[in-house]
Amino acid sequence: MGIKNILRERAGKFFSSANARGAKGKGAKADFALFYNTDSTSDTDANFRYFSGTAVDGSVLLIRKNTTGVLITSGMNYEKANALSPYPVVKFARAKAYEEIRKLAGAGAKRCGIDFAAVSAYRYFSASKKLKARMLDISDAASAVRGAKDEEEIVKIKKAVKIGKEILEEMDPFAHKSELEVSKALKIATLEKGCDISFPPIVAFGENSRLPHHEPSAKKIASGIVLIDFGVKFEGYCSDLSRCYFKGEAKKEREAYAKMQEIYNEITGVLGKCKNGSQVARLADEAFKRHKQPQLIHCIGHGIGLEVHEYPHLGQKSTDVIGENTVMAIEPGAYFEKFGVRFENEVLIRGGRARTL
Amino acid sequence: MGIKNILRERAGKFFSSANARGAKGKGAKADFALFYNTDSTSDTDANFRYFSGTAVDGSVLLIRKNTTGVLITSGMNYEKANALSPYPVVKFARAKAYEEIRKLAGAGAKRCGIDFAAVSAYRYFSASKKLKARMLDISDAASAVRGAKDEEEIVKIKKAVKIGKEILEEMDPFAHKSELEVSKALKIATLEKGCDISFPPIVAFGENSRLPHHEPSAKKIASGIVLIDFGVKFEGYCSDLSRCYFKGEAKKEREAYAKMQEIYNEITGVLGKCKNGSQVARLADEAFKRHKQPQLIHCIGHGIGLEVHEYPHLGQKSTDVIGENTVMAIEPGAYFEKFGVRFENEVLIRGGRARTL
Numbered sequence: 001m002g003i004k005n006i007l008r009e010r011a012g013k014f015f016s017s018a019n020a021r022g023a024k025g026k027g028a029k030a031d032f033a034l035f036y037n038t039d040s041t042s043d044t045d046a047n048f049r050y051f052s053g054t055a056v057d058g059s060v061l062l063i064r065k066n067t068t069g070v071l072i073t074s075g076m077n078y079e080k081a082n083a084l085s086p087y088p089v090v091k092f093a094r095a096k097a098y099e100e101i102r103k104l105a106g107a108g109a110k111r112c113g114i115d116f117a118a119v120s121a122y123r124y125f126s127a128s129k130k131l132k133a134r135m136l137d138i139s140d141a142a143s144a145v146r147g148a149k150d151e152e153e154i155v156k157i158k159k160a161v162k163i164g165k166e167i168l169e170e171m172d173p174f175a176h177k178s179e180l181e182v183s184k185a186l187k188i189a190t191l192e193k194g195c196d197i198s199f200p201p202i203v204a205f206g207e208n209s210r211l212p213h214h215e216p217s218a219k220k221i222a223s224g225i226v227l228i229d230f231g232v233k234f235e236g237y238c239s240d241l242s243r244c245y246f247k248g249e250a251k252k253e254r255e256a257y258a259k260m261q262e263i264y265n266e267i268t269g270v271l272g273k274c275k276n277g278s279q280v281a282r283l284a285d286e287a288f289k290r291h292k293q294p295q296l297i298h299c300i301g302h303g304i305g306l307e308v309h310e311y312p313h314l315g316q317k318s319t320d321v322i323g324e325n326t327v328m329a330i331e332p333g334a335y336f337e338k339f340g341v342r343f344e345n346e347v348l349i350r351g352g353r354a355r356t357l
Numbered sequence: 358m359g360i361k362n363i364l365r366e367r368a369g370k371f372f373s374s375a376n377a378r379g380a381k382g383k384g385a386k387a388d389f390a391l392f393y394n395t396d397s398t399s400d401t402d403a404n405f406r407y408f409s410g411t412a413v414d415g416s417v418l419l420i421r422k423n424t425t426g427v428l429i430t431s432g433m434n435y436e437k438a439n440a441l442s443p444y445p446v447v448k449f450a451r452a453k454a455y456e457e458i459r460k461l462a463g464a465g466a467k468r469c470g471i472d473f474a475a476v477s478a479y480r481y482f483s484a485s486k487k488l489k490a491r492m493l494d495i496s497d498a499a500s501a502v503r504g505a506k507d508e509e510e511i512v513k514i515k516k517a518v519k520i521g522k523e524i525l526e527e528m529d530p531f532a533h534k535s536e537l538e539v540s541k542a543l544k545i546a547t548l549e550k551g552c553d554i555s556f557p558p559i560v561a562f563g564e565n566s567r568l569p570h571h572e573p574s575a576k577k578i579a580s581g582i583v584l585i586d587f588g589v590k591f592e593g594y595c596s597d598l599s600r601c602y603f604k605g606e607a608k609k610e611r612e613a614y615a616k617m618q619e620i621y622n623e624i625t626g627v628l629g630k631c632k633n634g635s636q637v638a639r640l641a642d643e644a645f646k647r648h649k650q651p652q653l654i655h656c657i658g659h660g661i662g663l664e665v666h667e668y669p670h671l672g673q674k675s676t677d678v679i680g681e682n683t684v685m686a687i688e689p690g691a692y693f694e695k696f697g698v699r700f701e702n703e704v705l706i707r708g709g710r711a712r713t714l
Contacts (some may be wrong), residue, residue: 042400076569076570076655080570117477119476119477121480122474188545188548188549191541192541209698210436213414213437214437270508294557
C-alpha cells in the first residue's frame with residue numbers, strides 16, 4: 001500500500017475514531033485537526049509523524065474530515081518539505097499562519113482538534129484566539145488510532161527490536177569500567193547500526209538495580225548483577241528491552257531473574273485474551289501473587305511504537321483497548337532491599353495470541 | 358558558591374524578575390511557581406534543571422517567594438531524587454499531588470506561576486482546576502532570568518564549545534561516503550568525549566547547503582562544499598557551531614564563506630554595545646547590506662545555554678535584553694541558487710564587549 005493510501009486510512013480512522021479512550025469519538029466531532037512539529041531541536045511529534053508520513057520540522061499538519069491533508073511550512077523549510085511530504089505543501093508567512101489555516105480548513109469548519117497533551121498552553125491559547133474555532137482535545141482519539149499498528153509500522157518495530165536485541169546480546173557489561181561506560185558503549189553500538197536510542201539507557205550495577213529509573217553513574221562494575229534497560233529507534237519506531245547480566249555466584253539475583261522470565265512467559269501466554277489495559281494489570285498482579293513476588297512498583301508494561309510509552313496504558317483502571325495488532329512492552333520486575341531484576345520484551349497481538357517479537 | 362546559594366539566587370532573581378520581557382514582572386506577582394520534569398523518555402525541562410539544580414525525572418519543583426524550594430516526586434523516584442536534589446524532597450501519591458502542593462505552597466499563596474510554553478494544555482487545565490489558584494504564565498520571566506548566565510553556567514558552556522570545536526577540527530567530511538555517515542561520525546565522536554549532541558547535526562553537501570535546515574541524506578560526498586551545523590551538550594549546556602569544508606576549487610563557495618567570517622567579525626566587534634535583540638538584528642541587516650549579501654533568511658543568532666535556542670531572541674522586534682553575561686550564538690549565513698554558507702560561534706558579553714568563546 002502506498003504512503004498516500006496509508007495516510008488516508010489513518011486520517012479516516014482518526015475521524016471515525018471508534019475506540020477513543022475516555023474522550024470517545026472526539027476525533028469524529030472535529031471538522032479538522034492540527035498537529036505541530038515546529039521545533040527543530042527536539043524529537044518529531046509522534047502524531048505529526050503518524051498522520052503526515054514525514055518528520056519535517058518547522059511545520060504544521062492540517063487534516064480535514066472529507067478531503068486530503070495539507071502540510072503548512074515556513075519559507076525556509078518549503079523546499080525540504082516539498083521533497084519529503086506525501087501531502088501537498090503550502091508556504092505561510094508566520095504572522096498569517098492561522099489566517100491561512102482558517103481558509104484551508106474551509107468556511108464550514110467550526111471545530112478544530114488539537115492534541116492537548118502535546119501542545120503547550122501558550123500555543124493552545126494562541127490557536128484558540130486566532131482560529132476562532134471551538135477547540136477539542138483529540139489527544140485520546142489520536143492515541144487510540146495509533147494503538148493498532150499497520151503493517152508498515154510492525155515491520156519497523158520488529159527491526160528496532162531485532163537491532164536492540166543484537167546489541168544487548170553482544171554486550172558484556174563486566175568488560176566495562178563503569179555504568180556510564182556501558183551506557184556510552186550502548187549508544188555507540190546503536191549509532192553504528194544506523195539507529196538512535198529510544199531513551200537514555202538505564203545501566204544499574206549491584207544495589208543500584210533496586211531503582212527502576214536509576215541513572216548510570218561512574219560507579220565501578222565488579223561481580224554481581226547488572227540490569228540494563230535499553231532500546232533503539234528505527235525509522236522513528238522504538239524498541240524497549242530489559243536484561244540482567246551476572247558475574248560470579250549471585251544466586252539470589254539469578255533466581256529472581258529466572259522468576260521474572262517465568263512470569264513473563266505466563267503473562268504473555270494468556271495476554272492475547274485481554275480486552276483492555278486493566279485486564280492486563282490484573283493478570284500481572286495475580287501472577288506476582290501466585291509466585292509470591294513483591295507487588296509491582298511500576299506498570300507491567302505499556303504500548304510502544306513511535307513513542308516508547310504510548311497507548312494502551314496498562315494501569316489498574318485503564319479501559320484502553322487491546323486488540324489485533326496492538327504492540328506492547330511487557331516488563332515484569334521485582335525490587336528487593338539489595339538488588340532488583342527486570343525482564344522485558346515487545347509482544348504483538350495477532351489472532352488472539354501475544355507473540356514475542 | 359555552593360549549589361544551594363546558587364539556587365537561592367536564581368529563585369530570588371526569578372521572583373523579582375527585573376528584566377522580564379513583555380510579561381514584565383510576572384515572576385514577581387507569583388506567590389509560587391511549579392516546574393515539571395515528569396517524562397523519563399524526553400529531555401530534562403530547562404527551567405526545571407535551572408531552578409532545581411538537578412535533572413531527576415518524574416518530579417515537580419515548587420519554588421516559593423519567601424522560603425526554600427521543594428522537590429516533589431513519586432515513590433519510585435524518591436531515593437534517587439533524595440540523593441541528587443539540593444532541595445528537600447517530598448514523596449507524593451499521584452492522585453493527591455496537587456493537594457500536597459497546595460499545602461506546601463502555604464495558605465496565603467493565591468497566584469501560581471507555570472511555564473505556558475513548556476506545560477501542555479492538558480496539564481494547564483488540570484493544574485488550574487485542582488490547585489484552585491490563579492495561574493500566571495511565567496515563561497518569559499523564567500527565560501529572562503536565564504538570559505544572564507552565572508559563573509557555573511559559563512564554565513559549562515565554554516566546555517561544550519571547546520569539545521564541539523575539537524570534534525569539528527578533527528572532522529574531514531570528505532573522508533566519509535555520505536552526509537549520513539558524517540552525521541554518524543559526529544555523534545560517535547560526541548559520545549566518545551563524554552557528551553551528547555545538542556541537536557541532530559546538519560550535514561549538507563553541495564546544493565543541499567542552500568537549505569539551512571537540511572536533513573543529512575544518503576547523498577554521496579564528492580568535491581565541493583560541505584556545510585556542518587553541530588553542537589554538543591556538556592552537563593546540560595549546549596554549544597552550536599557551523600563550519601564549511603571545501604575540496605577542489607569551489608572558488609565562489611570559499612569566497613562566500615570568507616565573507617561570512619568577515620561579517621561575523623564585524624558584527625561581534627560592535628555587538629557588545631547592543632542593548633536588546635532588535636539592535637542586534639539591525640546590526641546584522643546593515644552588515645549584510647554593506648557587503649551586498651542576500652538578505653538573511655533566518656535570525657542572525659540566538660541565546661544559548663540549557664537550550665540550543667533560548668532568550669534572548671534576536672528578531673527585528675525583540676526587546677529581549679542583551680547585557681553582562683549574555684551568551685549568544687552568532688551565525689551569519691548566505692543562501693544562493695547552487696549552494697549556501699554559514700559561520701557560527703558562541704559569544705559572551707563582558708564589560709560591554711562580545712568575546713568569542
